[in-house]
Amino acid sequence: MSRKSSSKISRRHFVEGTGAGLVAAATVAPLKGQAPGADVKNRTQGAPSSPPRTKIKFTINGAERGMEVEDHWTLVELLRDHLGLTGSKIGCDRGECGACTVLLDGKSVYSCSQLGVWIDGKSIITIEGLAKNGRLDPLQQAFIDHDGPQCGFCTSGQLMSAKALLMHNPHPSAEEVRAGMTGNICRCSNYNHYVEAVLAASAAGPSTGSGGNAA
Ligand code: FES
Ligand code: FES
Numbered sequence: 001m002s003r004k005s006s007s008k009i010s011r012r013h014f015v016e017g018t019g020a021g022l023v024a025a026a027t028v029a030p031l032k033g034q035a036p037g038a039d040v041k042n043r044t045q046g047a048p049s050s051p052p053r054t055k056i057k058f059t060i061n062g063a064e065r066g067m068e069v070e071d072h073w074t075l076v077e078l079l080r081d082h083l084g085l086t087g088s089k090i091g092c093d094r095g096e097c098g099a100c101t102v103l104l105d106g107k108s109v110y111s112c113s114q115l116g117v118w119i120d121g122k123s124i125i126t127i128e129g130l131a132k133n134g135r136l137d138p139l140q141q142a143f144i145d146h147d148g149p150q151c152g153f154c155t156s157g158q159l160m161s162a163k164a165l166l167m168h169n170p171h172p173s174a175e176e177v178r179a180g181m182t183g184n185i186c187r188c189s190n191y192n193h194y195v196e197a198v199l200a201a202s203a204a205g206p207s208t209g210s211g212g213n214a215a
Contacts, residue, residue, distance in 0.1 A: 056120035060085075061129030069116045075109075076100045078116035079126060087127035087156045091185070098184030101157035102126045108164035110183075127156035130163065139163060139201040146197035150188035158184045162198045171202050 057066045060083065069078060076093075079085040079102070088111055091099035095113040102111045103125040130137040136144075139162055149155040158181060165172060165180035172180060177198045178191070186194065 054117050054120075056117060058119045058121065059123040061125055071115070071117050073116040074112055075102070075104075075114040075116050075119060075124075076111035078119075079111060079124075082116075085126050085128050088160075089153055089156060091153065091157075096185070097154070098157040098161065099154050101160040101184065103160060103164055106164070106167060108161045108183075125160075125163075127159055130159065137163075138204055139166065139198070142197040142201035142204070143194070146193050146200060148190060148194045148197045150186075150190050154184060154186045154188075158186065158194050162194070162201070165198070166202060172198070174199060 051070045051072055053068045053070050055066065055068045057064065059065070065083075067082070069082070073082070074093075076088055076090055079088050080090070088102055089099035090112060091097035093100075093112045095110045098110065100111040101108050103109075103123075104114065104119065105122050130140055137159075139159060143149060143155065143159060148158065161181045161184050162177075165177065169176060169180070174195055177195045181191075181194065181198070
């Protein structure tokens with residue numbers, strides 16, 4: 001037998017053998033007392049029909065709120081998609097850019113890196129909570145006066161980090177401002193203007209330091 005014909009037989013036998021195996025697998029008898037397909041049904045019966053949810057209570061921009069959240073929602077998802085607070089932006093969605101920064105019990109955090117369910121019993125301030133009675137927070141006004149926002153995508157995060165900084169250090173040096181906002185990336189590279197704005201707001205008075213504007 002030539003090498004060629006041997007190879008052909010070999011392939012045919014392989015295909016025949018594999019086909020027989022597939023047929024056997026498809027027609028395998030159900031377990032004793034079990035209807036065909038019942039094992040598949042049993043395996044899927046235990047699967048949850050929807051993600052786990054948890055009831056939480058929290059304060060958002062001074063207002064108390066209660067709601068049921070899916071346990072896998074991030075805080076920024078909760079804010080943007082379920083509370084309509086779209087001022088917090090999603091840049092990287094993995095804790096690198098700072099566009100999603102909010103205040104959690106007075107501390108700046110990346111809301112993309114927190115679960116929504118974790119804010120149970122806590123207080124959140126977002127960019128929407130800075131202005132009061134239609135008046136901008138002095139920090140916001142300083143950002144405008146010093147041409148902070150260029151494309152503006154990073155601005156709400158920059159503001160929230162600046163807010164947290166002034167709440168804890170009302171009169172920072174330029175170096176302290178840079179250090180305090182180091183976790184906020186500006187793709188327009190307008191860092192110097194942001195620093196000038198924070199220093200100007202700091203010099204203007206203590207109103208930016210209370211955090212009470214959010215109420
Ligand atoms: S979107 Fe949260 S840190 Fe970039
Ligand atoms: S102003 Fe454009 S990213 Fe900062």
